[in-house]
Amino acid sequence: MKNYTTLSEIQQDLYAGKLTCIELVTYYLTNIAEKNPTLNAFLNVFGEEALTKAVLVDQKIKDGTAGKLAGLVLGIKDLLCYQGHVSQAGSRILQNFESQFSGTAVQRCIDEDAIIIGTQNCDEFGMGSTNENSAYGICLNAIGENRVAGGSSGGSAVAVQADMCFASLGTDTGGSVRMPAGFCGLVGLKPTYSRVSRWGLISYASSFDCIGPITKSVADAALLLEVIAGKDEQDSTVSTLPTDAYATLKPAKSHYKVGYLREAIESDGLQPEVKAATLAKLEALKAQGHMVEAVDFPLIKYFLPTYYILTTAEASSNLSRFDGVKYGHRSPESVDLMSMYKKSRAEGFGKETRKRIMLGTFVLSASYYDAYYTKAQRVRRLIKEYTDTLLEQYDFLVCPTTPTTAYKVGEKTTDPLQMYLGDLFTVQANVVGLPAISVPNGEDNDGMPVAFQVMAGAFKEAELLAFANTL
């Protein structure tokens, strides 16, 4: 199989009769059979179904009726609902849960003739940065020895990285699309909050959650966004603003105003190679004629505490639906209603999820509500206003996607605060609801991918993608 980087290359060969969807699906299924037992990126593979769909799409291509995503073999994160298929959110509490409907983003991809090949491993309910919090085992990075995939959409990234599918839909609550994309040398896009319907996304923190693509190119991230974005009757928070024709990438301007976060570049925790690669990228931007300036962001140390107070609060509320009654795990030890709730939840949720539910319950409890939850909501406004002000002066804010490259397995699991620090540069976009993209930026001395992040103003995905495409 040729080494394709964009869907348009694949489609060129499909339409020229040099390639068929059957060949594509067979290729990915062979790779899955070979690599998945070690990497554990896929939790469920829909082999026969994908082959059947491939026959249909091949016919549509011949008939000239195929959709925009014809030839795209797509994986979906285990957090997305796909009718008649198992969606488990990486959690034992949803083991074998079969979704009764398809989420809007998933359905829109199917309607454009994407072939869904399987569901992909992730941290339980998206709670993690390494994919080590999955009830179905860790997913390994395909590069390096015993390195994490990043999280929470780890399986999505590794599947694309290791040629087990061509692109994936992940979800990003605090960096869960961008971080694994960065750790695996891929492009990861988190759209503006509310740009993509959340219908059929199993909720973690509803005011942060975003569906976004993981791809090999900016062009495909743009194409997938074009397909999944836009208003939807099923989500009352989704934006009704018109979408752009993202796939027709705009020509980038020759002169942008780019601000980089001084605190991020000067941070002690920054791996030297990541720092060097970032500084080199900034120099390259200057050489291209862009204005590049350091900006101060004194609130940076408050990103993570704000994020964790609000997301754990929202999670404790969202996850109350898992009660062992209507779906999901029910403890066989239940003797009465209360023990059914308590035992089912204790057995069904993993350690990190239980901890976040406990934290969220605490910060929402009557005596602490104002001190933690309301306080964090106030700080969220401060961070948002400050970010918005900066984005009035600059077209983009840039920084490394993560302070380091992919960790070794087990390296960060002992200290939760160390683990949380990995999200430092990605959470801002979720705290303030803005779009951000991670693109590859070289590699470190061990050959692990380094990544560069660009954030733009609300609903400015078209500009963001145009700029990212030049990086």
Add this chain to the structure above:
Amino acid sequence: MCLNTLIQNLKFIIQHFTYVVTKIKNNMKIDNDALQKIAHLARLEMPASEEQGLLDSLNSVLNWMEELNELDTDGVQPLTHMSLEVNALREDKVIPNISREQGLKNAPKQDGEYFRVPKVME
């Protein structure tokens, strides 16, 4: 008051004092009692073997969260909604949703019509 009672009381006071001091020193927000209360509110069974680990972990995260108190937020309105949409309304009409069969499909226990749970009232 007999001497024994006095000693007992003193012991209790000293123990309690030591406990309070440790709590202040470690800046503990949550103690064992509070942990059990939160676990009950969250409807999570808490095995005794996990208590200490979770206490330490929660307290360290909560102390870190308190860094927000360094910021003056007087007069700052809490940011409660991230979507710009206001009153997203749709027509109120009955549409076929999922069937009963589909709705019951994933239930751990059901009788073809209803979800079944352990007996609630005697």
